[in-house]
Amino acid sequence: MPRSRVMLAIAVCGGLTLTGCGRTGQDGAQANGATLAAGAAKGTVTIWAQGAEAERLPSLLKKFKVKNPDVTVKVSSIPWGTAHDKYQTAIAAGTTPDIGQIGTTWMGEFGKAGAFAPTPSNFGAETFYPGSVESTKVGGAILGIPWYVDTPVLYYRTDLARKAGFTTAPRNWDDLKKLAKALQTKAGAKYGIGLPPKDFQAFLPFAWSNGARLTTADGSGWTLDTPQLRQAVAQYQSYFAEGIADKTPNTDTGAVESSFVNGSVPMFIGGAYEVGQLNQAGGAGFADKYATAVVPGPVSHTSFVGGGDLTVFKHSKNPTAAWKVLQFLSEPATQVEWYRMTGDLPSVQRAWDDPAFADDTKLAVFGRQLKDVASPPNTPQWSQVQAAGDAQMERVTTAGLTPAEALKTLQSEADAINARS
Secondary structure (H helix, E strand, C coil): CCCCEEEEEECCCCCCCCECCCCECHHHCECCCCECCCCCCCEEEEEEECHHHHHHHHHHCHHHHHHCCCEEEEEEECCHHHHHHHHHHHHHHCCCCCEEEEEHHHHHHHHHCCCCCCCCCCCCHHHECHHHHHCCEECCEECEEEEEEECCEEEEEHHHHHHCCCCCCCCCHHHHHHHHHHHHHCCCCCCCCECCCCCHHHHHHHHHCCCCCCECCCCCCECCCCHHHHHHHHHHHHHHHCCCCCCCCCCCCCHHHHHHHHCCCCEEEECCHHHHHHHHHHCCCHHHHEEEECCCCCCCCCEECEEEEEECCCCCCCHHHHHHHHHHHCCHHHHHHHHHHHCCEECEHHHHHCHHHHCCHHHHHHHHHCCCEECCCCCCCHHHHHHHHHHHHHHHHHHCCCHHHHHHHHHHHHHHHHHHC
16 A cells, blocks of 8 residues: 555444534534544554554654543554555444544545544644645545645756756746656657656646546545546646656666666656655765755646544544544644655645754655645545446557547546445
8 A cells, every 4th residue: 555545544433532523424424523622542443554653653653641640542553455454344333443544546435434433623634735735635525634745846857957958947838848858858758757657646637737637526436537537637647658757667676767867767756755866876876966845837837635534433442542642643743753764755734844844945845745636536436436446547658549539538437436335
C-alpha cells in the first residue's frame, strides 16, 4: 500500500466520556461530532498499524506516555496484504481496536457502512490544510482528521534547464511542454519528462488543473466525459505521441531516481520522499542541481493530496484515551518530529513554520502546493472506477486511443459500476 494512500483510524464513541456523539446521517455516517473531553489519558489503548508507521509509532508515543503516565498504548503490526480483510471482519463483529490504520481507498467503503464516528466538533479542523480535510469526508460528514499528508510536485534539473535556455519553473502546460522538448533537443535528455502511462490517479493533477471534476456536486454520479477532462487527457497523451515521455518506462525500484540523476529523464512529478532519495542517489552537491515547483496548469495548479488521516470507529473500549492519542499526534511539534522520523509531511499548517520546512526551498514548495490540492471521492466505487481509468489511460498513451473514445467508455463503465452498487 503506497504511503500516500494511508489513514490512521481512531475508534471512539464506545464510551460515555466523549459526549454528544451525534445523530446518524446519510449512508450510516454520523452527522454531528463528539466533544473532545479534557483531562489526561488513562487505561489501555490498542492500535493496529501497518508499514513504516507501525514500526516507528511506538517510539513517538513515548512522549505521550510521559504526559499521560496512567495510559498504556499497545501497537500491533498488521501486514498490508491482510489488513483490509482484518478490519472488515473486525468492523462487522464490533471488535475493532481503539486505533487502526486504514487505507484511504477503504474510507468510502467502511464509512458508508457506518463504521466511523464523526470528528469531535471542538477538535479544530481549521488548523489543517483544507484540501486534506476534504479527504476525510464521507456522505457529507467529516469522519476524520488529517495526520500527515503528501502531494506530488514537479521535480526538474535546474542545471539542464539552464542549458536548455530556461531559468524559471514552468507555470502552465505550454511552459511544461516547451521545457520538456528543450531538455531533449538542447540538454541531451532521452525523454523530457517521466509520466506514468497507465495510472489514472497520477494523471489527475492534469485534470484538476484544467478545471475538471470527477463527480457531480452532490457526489451521486460520475462526470468523466467532459470537455475539461478530454482536454487534459489530450495534453497528457501528447507527451507520449510526440516521444517526450516513455511509453514503457522502467518501473524498477530506484529507476526514476537513477534516470533523474544521470539526466536521461530530468523531470518528473513526485512526492516529498523523493528529496531524500534523490540526494542519496546523486551524492554530494546534487541537491544544488534540481528544484521543485507546484504542478503547472492552465486554470489552476491543483495536485493530488494523500497521506494519513485520523478517523474514528464506533466501537472502542477506551475512546477518551484514544482521542488523546489523536490530539497528541496532531500537535505541530509532534508533526515536525514525525517528519524527522518518517519523512511524512505535516497536515497542520503551523508545523510548516518550523525551519525544517520554512528554510528548505525544496520542501517549502510542498507547503505551497498543499494550498491547492484535491482528492478522489471517498466512495466504495472509486477503486473500481480507478482501475477502469487505468485501463483507458494505457490505451490512450500506448495504443493511440482518442481521448473522446476513452472517456466515453470510462463514463459508461463508471455508470455501470454505480448501477451495480
